[in-house]
Amino acid sequence: MNNKGLTKLFLVASILCLSVMSQAQNHPGLILTKSGVEEIRTSLGSVPLFDQTLRDVKEEIDAEITTGIYTPIPKDYSGGYTHERHKRNFIVAQKAGVLFQILQDEKYAKYVRDMLFQYEAMYKDLPVHPQTRSYARGKLFWQCLNDSNWLVFMSQAYDTIYEWLSPNERQQLENNLFRPFADFISLENPQFYNRIHNHSTWGNAAVGMLGLVLDDEELIERALYGIENDGLEAGLKDNDGGFIKVEGQKAGFLANLEEPFSPDGYFTEGPYYQRYAMYPFLIFALAMHNKKPELAVLEHKNGVLMKAVTALLNLSDADGEFFLLNDAQKGMSYKSRELVTAVDIAYYYGGFNPQLLDVAKAQNQVTLDQAGLAVAKDLHSGKAHTFIKKSVNLSDGPDGNQGGVSVIRYGNEDLSLVFKYTAHGLSHGHYDKLSFSLFEHGNEVLQDYGLVRFVNIEQKGGGNYLKENNTWAKQTVAHNTLVQNETSHFNGDYATGSQYHSFLHFYNDDNENIQIVSAKETNAYPGTEFHRTMAMIKHHDFEKPFVLDLLKVSSKRKNQYDLPFYYLGQMIDTNFDYQSPQQLQALGKSNGYQHLYLEGKGSAADDNIQFTWLGNHRYYTLTSVVDQADELLLTRLGANDPKFNLRRDAGFMLRRKNTSNTVFASIIEPHGSYSPVTELSLNSNSNVDRINVVRDDKHYTAVDIKTVNGGQMLLIVANTDANDSKSHRIKISNKTYKWQGPFFLKVN
Known part of the structure; x- marks a missing residue:
């Protein structure tokens, strides 16, 4: 082949490579997608429940923007000011990113960016949390579990403003905040990360969500399969986070899908913690579905996650409050934010079961994404059937x-x-x-x-x-x-x-x-x-x-x-x-x-x-x-x-x-x-x-x-x-x- 032919081949290969990279780096792409956002924008004003949810979220985030951004030095347990402030931050950042995508108002992108850079400025020199009770202390929170909550939500927020940020801004955030954060909750805390437990599921999902945003195969592999050489000794340990490791047991997100769930969708820790864990299970599985559908994570173990939503709803009383099996707080119900997400995803990706619309009606809100839009549309069209809980x-x-x-x-x-x-x-x-x-x-x-x-x-x-x-x-x-x-x-x-x-x-x-x-x-x-x-x-x-x-x-x-x-x-x-x-x-x-x-x-x-x-x-x-x-x-x-x-x-x-x-x-x-x-x-x-x-x-x-x-x-x-x-x-x-x-x- 002559030089001209080689040059042409190189150009074609380069174009294909850029095309693949462009497809891989398509943002938003985790929960919201570009096509989904376009569908949402064209539907605004015609879907009452979705419109009302959007108005409520906009009012909430506008008030937060007026208040300002606070990222205090961590010092408190759950319920204390610093704990609740950092928890509030990751929730509102994710919502602000969604508003930016739907409303195309840059004030929401600026809010997310400014918050992330405040965290970037403090995280580089942040020690482990001063409270020592946890078996795996976090940095922003007293335990790595809550740090993982932060990264699951902040990865979504980052995904929504990724293309709006400059390359230098992205590099600074990734080098100084996101990658060190993911390494800390995983490589530096294998006793938290490399187990079978709802704690580890949050950690796996956090690392995986970030990996999908960054298109980082190593982080995605770490999320799905755990850390190969974690240095942990096998054996049971009844601590805050449960057992650390069992001889021969696998780790990572897929193992956490395999082990705790029965084929019927029952989660061995009980419905209270199943409710809590359903968010990272479903949100990461959905992100994998959108970014890497060939791995079929959402369908893993014969679609057990879809079964798990129905099983969980059946483990509630007439008021929707979950039965108290194992550790459980009275009053927790399917009106929690985790179950709003679960019901909407299960409806849209699990076969459009009209009985789930009845639960969504009782929840009286939807997620601001394609699944939530579908639920709101079908509720408005009168497609709901009564959710009947049988024996x-x-x-x-x-x-x-x-x-x-x-x-x-x-x-x-x-x-x-x-x-x-x-x-x-x-x-x-x-x-x-x-x-x-x-x-x-x-x-x-x-x-x-x-x-x-x-x-x-x-x-x-x-x-x-x-x-x-x-x-x-x-x-x-x-x-x-x-x-x-x-x-x-x-x-x-x-x-x-x-x-x-x-x-x-x-x-x-x-x-x-x-x-x-x-x-x-x-x-x-x-x-x-x-x-x-x-x-x-x-x-x-x-x-x-x-x-x-x-x-x-x-x-x-x-x-x-x-x-x-x-x-x-x-x-x-x-x-x-x-x-x-x-x-x-x-x-x-x-x-x-x-x-x-x-x-x-x-x-x-x-x-x-x-x-x-x-x-x-x-x-x-x-x-x-x-x-x-x-x-x-x-x-x-x-x-x-x-x-x-x-x-x-x-x-x-x-x-x-x-x-x-x-x-x-x-x-x-x-x-x-x-x-x-x-x-x-x-x-x-x-x-x-x-x-x-x-x-x-x-x-x-x-x-x-x-x-x-x-x-x-x-x-x-x-x-x-x-x-x-x-x-x-x-x-x-x-x-x-x-x-x-x-x-x-x-x-x-």
Whole structure:
């Protein structure tokens, strides 16, 4: 080939190279895209919810611009001024960048630029944060987690003004701020970055988002696959951030997609932290979809992220508040900003499910991007269908074989039973195998405590977890499940608990008269197995379905068993006598018992006891089969709590001593009502006349239920063979019963 031909080839190659580089460096390109921005601009004024969201954001950011930019020297924990100011900065910067793209007003670009250069000026000489509580201290914040939050949002802000900045400005920001920031949270803090945990997901997404903006393959690889030689020793460590590393376990964003999510979309840490982690999971996956679609990150693991949004929505009550599984703050709901993003992305990229529009309508805002525009348009077009939450059984574990959680619902969430038989849940897990909680409409009937933390309230431990989270909330006695010998499951040991999970025996929601779930736990106490079956049963003698709770315990030795029920409301009546002490004392010395006051102690005169309380203007009665030697304990939280970090919640506890094998059989029944306006009390007495355990052995447990109106029910559970096709035949009180499947219900 002659020189002229070589020159022409070189020019063609150069043009192709420049074309590829131009395509790779197309900005904005993470969440907003150039084509998406054009579609948004042409739609303004015709899509009410999008227009209203845009007006609200513009008003918010205009006020921030008027106030000025503040980047104080970091010094505070969560809730303190410097923490909240830096947190506010990254949120408003991302929004300002979006406004610049949509409205084409340079004042928003200048605001983002000026803020970034203030950070650039301070970051070069910024030491690690002065507060030392975290296992991985940040620089702007007390922990690397929040520094990662900053970079996830600031990468988006940078993307929106990238082409508006000069090459020299970009070089200065990247060399002095962005690249050092990414290296700090990853290479300099592998104990934070190179793990399986929601913390690491934020770190991975932060590095990856920046890598996509800079078109830096090394940063993108580091985000997706973690740090290859991190210098960390394998082993479990229950610290603020959970376990550091497990032998042979991978790290990085894709590993965090693989490990914590089950194929059903359940996130092993629980819905509260799933809500928090959904933002980095979805926002980085979407950025990868826009910048590197060939890697199919958004579709990874059979589209588990889309499934995760639906699973998370199904783990909420009638008011949209998430159920309290593991560490969780009461009141967190799908109206949070993370779920606004999640719902919009899941709708636009996950198949345009019209039920998601119903959730978006309740959220009453959308994201200012292509997904949010699509949601707002289709809402305006009347395409929404009611989001119906039905009964659901969600598996846990990366392969779906590490237990799970069941939500049994009746009607329009008139009654919702949440039954937990999961794996531990990483560092946010609690020691509460086979625990449950109960809701009526959006109100708690029998509660899970949640976490002991006043999030972002500086006066309460800097807004961080308080010591009572370990001494109370994580302990078994804080939950509605079995406690043996006043000791928590797995002796409260994180490494041990992380090795095991409960097992589903069977689940069935096909019958309108009974929905039922049954699971076993064989490792919580050495030598002891407990098997819990919970059923929601509909019967004509009851206003609503009631919950039947069968807890079968088998042990190689005699033990003390405690079964607490934490009710919300005011005790109204009992059918047993009890005595209250003149001076309150703690029920025990450790494992959570040190935080329970003993307010009353009674014993049963009959083999059935009833305990009635009033909550949310409704009556509820617990009816239980008891032995005459059983102790009936009235408890109240708050002992050994000098700083009043714990709520003063009430509980009722069944205590059975010196027993190896036994069955706790109980009914939780909603009934009647009380109006404080009319002062009218209706149906305040239980409709249950008696429960009897009429058979209990290795193979079968059967209970007979009689109502005050003469109705009768018999439920038989097959304890060993849960095969749907298995035929059973047994005799009880000279009557023979035949059926197929793991349970049988006879109703009269």
